[in-house]
Amino acid sequence: MKFKYFTTLMLACATLGATAGTPRNANAHATDDAPILHAWSWSFNTIADNMKSIADAGYKYVQTSPANACYIGDGGGMALYSQEGDSIRGKWYYYYQPTDWTIGNYMLGNRDQFKAMCDSAYKYGVKVIVDVLPNHTAIDHTAVLPGLDNAVGGHENLFHANGFTPIRDYNDRLQCTTGEMGGLPDVNTENPDFQYYYLQYVNDLINLGARGFRYDTAKHIGLPSDPLDPKAKRNNFWDVVTGREAVKGLSLLMPDSIYIYGEVLQDKNVKEDEYADYMAQTASSYGHTLREVLKNGSAKGINLLEWHHSARPQDLVTWVESHDTYCNAHESADLTDEQIRVAWTFLASRAGGSHPLFFSRPNNSTRQNYWGDNRIGARGNSEYFHPDVIAANNFRNAMYGLSEKISVTDDGRVAMIERGNKGLALVNFSDKDAKVKLPTYFSDGQYTDVSGNNKITVKKGVLTCRLAPMGTAIVYFNNNTKQK
Numbered sequence: 001m002k003f004k005y006f007t008t009l010m011l012a013c014a015t016l017g018a019t020a021g022t023p024r025n026a027n028a029h030a031t032d033d034a035p036i037l038h039a040w041s042w043s044f045n046t047i048a049d050n051m052k053s054i055a056d057a058g059y060k061y062v063q064t065s066p067a068n069a070c071y072i073g074d075g076g077g078m079a080l081y082s083q084e085g086d087s088i089r090g091k092w093y094y095y096y097q098p099t100d101w102t103i104g105n106y107m108l109g110n111r112d113q114f115k116a117m118c119d120s121a122y123k124y125g126v127k128v129i130v131d132v133l134p135n136h137t138a139i140d141h142t143a144v145l146p147g148l149d150n151a152v153g154g155h156e157n158l159f160h161a162n163g164f165t166p167i168r169d170y171n172d173r174l175q176c177t178t179g180e181m182g183g184l185p186d187v188n189t190e191n192p193d194f195q196y197y198y199l200q201y202v203n204d205l206i207n208l209g210a211r212g213f214r215y216d217t218a219k220h221i222g223l224p225s226d227p228l229d230p231k232a233k234r235n236n237f238w239d240v241v242t243g244r245e246a247v248k249g250l251s252l253l254m255p256d257s258i259y260i261y262g263e264v265l266q267d268k269n270v271k272e273d274e275y276a277d278y279m280a281q282t283a284s285s286y287g288h289t290l291r292e293v294l295k296n297g298s299a300k301g302i303n304l305l306e307w308h309h310s311a312r313p314q315d316l317v318t319w320v321e322s323h324d325t326y327c328n329a330h331e332s333a334d335l336t337d338e339q340i341r342v343a344w345t346f347l348a349s350r351a352g353g354s355h356p357l358f359f360s361r362p363n364n365s366t367r368q369n370y371w372g373d374n375r376i377g378a379r380g381n382s383e384y385f386h387p388d389v390i391a392a393n394n395f396r397n398a399m400y401g402l403s404e405k406i407s408v409t410d411d412g413r414v415a416m417i418e419r420g421n422k423g424l425a426l427v428n429f430s431d432k433d434a435k436v437k438l439p440t441y442f443s444d445g446q447y448t449d450v451s452g453n454n455k456i457t458v459k460k461g462v463l464t465c466r467l468a469p470m471g472t473a474i475v476y477f478n479n480n481t482k483q484k
Helices: 044-049 051-056 092-096 111-123 146-151 173-178 192-208 237-241 272-276 284-296 323-327 337-349 387-398
Strands: 036-038 061-064 068-070 098-103 127-132 210-215 259-262 280-282 357-359 404-408 414-419 423-428 434-439 445-448 455-459 462-467 472-476
Touching: 044 051, 044 061, 044 111, 051 111, 061 210, 068 092, 098 146, 098 192, 111 127, 111 192, 146 192, 192 210, 192 237, 272 280, 284 337, 337 387, 337 414, 337 423, 337 472, 387 423, 387 472, 414 434, 423 434, 423 462, 462 472
Parallel strands: 036 061, 036 357, 061 127, 127 210, 210 259, 259 280
Antiparallel strands: 068 098, 404 414, 414 423, 423 472, 434 462, 445 455, 455 462
């Protein structure tokens, strides 16, 4: 591949400028920016049974699906997604329909199994992140259990005044933060009685070993500057759940040791800067950009260097795909596992991102059968410990704190990420062989990548090699390599 020009971006992790307030929780784990495995729809027992392979693959965090009591749909069936005529019924999203804030549900396991999973994580040096969703209840709100209703002084106190009014304009902050989303009634998260009850659940999870939380639909929970629902006196939910203030004498446990990030999907009029004052956020626009590169087989004309977000890079949770992009409109489900691995190598090799998240696809899923074995509770496919994924995870962990320089070939097919003076990663986004020729500051010499499959030559400041279609290469350099 003939080189004509390259684009570079240097980032020094220690000197990145903040574009928003410093989050209280986003930098709680300043000793790493390690990858998260999203063990999507795995049961607590399944996660525990596979904890060693998770740790060995270089993940230092594992994210569970929601652990709360939830709506029992399709007669309690355990299919990921059943359709008319299927012998096994079920839907994965029922655990996103809370009926109470207690630990355990029929889909993923009970309280004791959650505790055993956390104990296993601790044994292998992995931290557990739990998906939580206080913004709404089940669509069938009559399924809410008495404990939750009683905690807020009756069912009618559980919801915003606008909680059953469907959102018509998602860019209207009052509608977005107090209205019904997709049929899900909107909870009055500003009710101190609800905050107290919900915080007991969060603290219970922490006591059992959880060390982080992903807040589902976070952009639908109001910020202090947002308009108030008629039932609310203050928009202080985020102050309570991030440990900045107590509610009825109860505070978040271990606030400086708990990692919190929010699903704040990017759109018009989303207050990214204000959310950044409380937590890390999902970099949904960057994921879309990365998938666009995959579908084009090239980054030409696409800005892969900027993060497309107003928050600092180290306050963003990044991904190639999420469970929503895979499951809902199948936006990313047509991408091959090979494409996901290539993009993951690029993403994980970068200096930015609070923690990149690897979504575990269903076992035996194909591009014709997205649901694979179609069973909740089972382990996902083996991609999370594919050798290329492990190599990218290990490279990220080894390069923590080092600057990055990104070079892209003129046709956009190949990108190179150089980290400090310690190593580099190469990715070929295309389905064709690539003859790579790129300028580098690494010392002259012959190198072999960690797989042993790629030979890299550096001569007079120019790196050359050949990459297979959708190929990757990772190289470590010794401490004597000089950086210009």
